[in-house]
Amino acid sequence: MNSSLQADVPQDMAGRAEPPRPGEVFRAFLKLGLTSFGGPVAHLGYFRDELVLRRKWIDEAGYADLVALCQFLPGPASSQVGFALGLLRGGSLGGLAAWCAFTLPSAALLVLFAMGAGAFGGPVGSGLVHGLKLVAVAVVAQAVWGMARSLAPDRPRAAIALLSVFVVSFAAGSIGQIAAILAGSLLGAWLCRDGAPASPAHLAFALSRRAGACALAAACLLLAALPLAAAASGSHALALFDVFYRAGALVFGGGHVVLPLLETAVVRPGWIDANGFLAGYGAAQAVPGPLFSFAAFLGAAMEPWPNGMLGAAICLVGIFAPGLLLVAGALPFWNALRRRPLAQAAMRGANAAVVGVLAAALYSPVWTSAVTGPPDFAVALAGFVLLTVWKAPPWLVVVLTSATGVALALL
Incomplete structure (x- = not known):
């Protein structure tokens, strides 16, 4: 199948052209956006069940290749996979429909929480907030544990992960995090060349190489130009978009790993x-x-304006934009790149470095801000065990831990 197909001509599994179906895409992803609990790995399982097995939008081999591409790129892997599946089924409008339907339900709930958080006062409110902070300890610890087992299973990658902990610990902020991931990529290209090669299956997405090149150019141009434009204009709205765009563009490993970047960007300036x-x-x-x-x-x-609904929209679009531009730009070129052993080895090293970055974030700011004594440690450990051993759904751990936080505050 020619990789330079024109945009907005989605295909079925046999390669036949179909009319775009953005409405179908929106309905399918709205269902997923309302029911997909459990983080990015769980999301990929939901996508496979709904879109590969039930709806048959793509076959197993093509889906596996698509997941591999999105893990290779910075940004939120599950959202990138969803966006790409929307492009496959519904063209450019389908990609936008997939992102909106999958993202907006959770975004709306979190905006409502932000607007209502100030209504909680006294011991109940402080206990609830502290319980949510302890949830973060359990969830990030679970992410470190699971990612270490899958992304740093051997001595070379474990060494890369440990080195990244040292880099981030001694070079605080986003510079240290980016340096750790770049170093991991270089070391991976040297030390991690023994992995199994990628599947040779071909992806036939309806994107031309010219469109892909334009998307990649836009992603890079925004990354370079936004800081200059924000500094020159003095606009806080533009500075806000720049901060969240950079966070989305420079993080590998998905949502949990963006935590230290965002903490550096929004907590330290106040x-x-x-x-x-x-x-x-x-x-x-x-x-x-x-x-x-x-x-x-x-x-x-x-606190600074723009906040509320406008601030939420700026930050939400900013953090997702680079990942979506990158996946749209990479799709036409992925079949050739993914067969190169050097690129595969570099990505193994980058993924191992992600484990170290997240481990450093588990200590600061997550642990240091939440665990202040033995009761807090016991609650966080219980949440971790619920998630890792008993496989409890995250929402249940949130409810139980928050209720425990309130109970401890009342006592």
């Missing part, structure tokens, strides 16, 4: 305090859909 930041992150575990929707909470809850 746009939101650490308690509010972690409370919102905890609340994000209780809603379905992508964890990047946490950006909507931050935009709504910030």
Whole structure:
């Protein structure tokens, strides 16, 4: 199948041209956006069940290749997979419909939480906030544990993960995090060349190479130009969009890994305090859909204007835009790139570095801001065990941990 097909001509599994179906895409992803709890790995399972097995939009081999592409790129992997499936089924409007339907339910719930958070006062309110902070400890610990087992299973990748912990610990902020991931990529290209090659199955997306090149150019241009435009204009709205765009463009590993980047960007300047930041992150575990929707909470809850609904929209579009542009840009070129052993090895190293970045974030700001004594440790550990051993759904852990936080505050 020619990879330079024109845009907006989706195909079925046999390669036959079909009319775009954005309405069907929106309905399918709205269902997923309302029911997909459990984080990005769980989302990919929901997508497979609904869109590969039940609706048969794409076959197993094509879906596996698509997941591999989105894991290769920075940004929220499950949202990128959903966006690409929307492009496949409904053209450009289908991609937009998939993103909106999957993202907006969780974003709306988090904006409502941000607007109502100030209504909680006294011991009940403080206990609830503290319980949500302890949820964040359990969830991030679970992410570190699970990612370490899958992304750093051998000595070279475990060493890369440990090195990234040191880099992030001694070079605080986004510079250290980006340096750790770049170093991991270079070390992976050297040390991680023994992995199995990617599947040779061909992806036949209706995107031309010219359209892909334009999307990649737009992603890079925005990354370079937004900081300059924000500094020159003095606009806080533009600065806000720039901060969230950079967070979405420079993070590998999805929602949990963006946590330290966002903490550096919005807590340290005083746009939101650490308690509010972690409370919102905890609340994000209780809603379905992508964890990047946490950006909507931050935009709504910030002190400087624009905040509220406008701030939520700016932050939400900003954090998702680079990942969606990158996946649209990469699709026409992925078949050739994914067969190169060097690119596969570099990505293994970058993924191992992600484990270290997240482990450093587990200590600061998550642990240091939430665990203040033995009772807090016991509650966080119970949440971790519920998630990892008993496989409890995250929303249930949120409810139980929040209720425990309120009970401890009342006692």
